[in-house]
Amino acid sequence: SAADQAFVTLATTEDYCMGALVMGKSLRRHGTTRKIVVLISSSVSPEARHSLERVFDEVVQVDVMDSMDRTHLSWLGRPELGVTLTKLQCWMLIKYKKCVFLDADTLVLQNVDDLFEREELSAAPDAGWPDCFNSGVFVFRPSLHTHSRLLAHAAHYGCFDGGDQGLLNSFFKDWAVKDISKHLPFVYNLSSIQSKFGHQAKIVHFLGAVKPWHLRYDQSNKDSYLDQFLNMWWAEYRSQMPPISG
C-alpha cells in the first residue's frame, strides 16, 4: 500500500540539503502520494534541518562513520567512504516495505509514483557505462539482512573508485542480464547534459562535479536542455512549498 512506501534521499552537507529540498519540493509539486524521507548527518545545521522538515515527512539523522568504526576498523582513516556507506543506511528504513532512492542532485519533472510497481533492485542504465546501473535513482526494499550483507560486501569489495555506484553494481551484479523489468527507462534518470530525450524527462540528474547550487540562475540562458533544467531547478528552489497531497 502507499502508506508503507517512501521516496528517500541523503544530504550530509548544507549544499546537498539545498539539493534535497528542491528534490522534495519537486516530488510534492507533482503530487506524490508516498512519504518523503531525507537522511541527514549530525553536521547539518538546525536551519537547514528546519527547512527540510517543512518539505519532508521524515528527517532521519544517521551516523556517517561512527557506527561503522567499531565493527569495521579497517575503514578508519578513509573518510571518503563515509558518504558511500551512509547511502547504504537507506536499507535500514524498515518501517517502509518498498522505497525509491533519489540522489539529492535530482529534479522530478512528472509524477513518478509508478516506480513503486518495480522490484529491488531496479535502476536505469548509466549513460557512460550502460552495463552498469546509475545509482542516482533506484527502487529497493529496506531490510536489515540486506543492509548487513551490503556492509559485509563493502568490507571485502576493496576498490571504491566507483563510490556507491561501484559497490551497488558489484552487489546487484546480475542486474545487466537477469531481469529486464529491473531496467528503468532512461527518462527516469536523465543526465542533465543529455538532450536527446530531454522533452520526455521524468527525473533529471545533475550528476558530476558541478551542481545547480554552484551555478547562477540566468533566465536568458534557454538554449540547451541543460539551461532549461537549471532554470527549472532554480525556479523550484525559489518556489512556495507545494501542497501536500499524500
Ligand code: UDP
Ligand atoms: N551526498 C551527500 N553528501 C556528499 C556527497 C554526496 O549527501 O558530500 C549524497 C547526495 O544525496 C548525492 C549522492 O550522495 O546526490 C551521490 O553523490 P553525487 O550526486 O554528488 O554523485 P554523482 O551523481 O555526481 O555521481
Ligand code: MN
Ligand atoms: Mn547524483
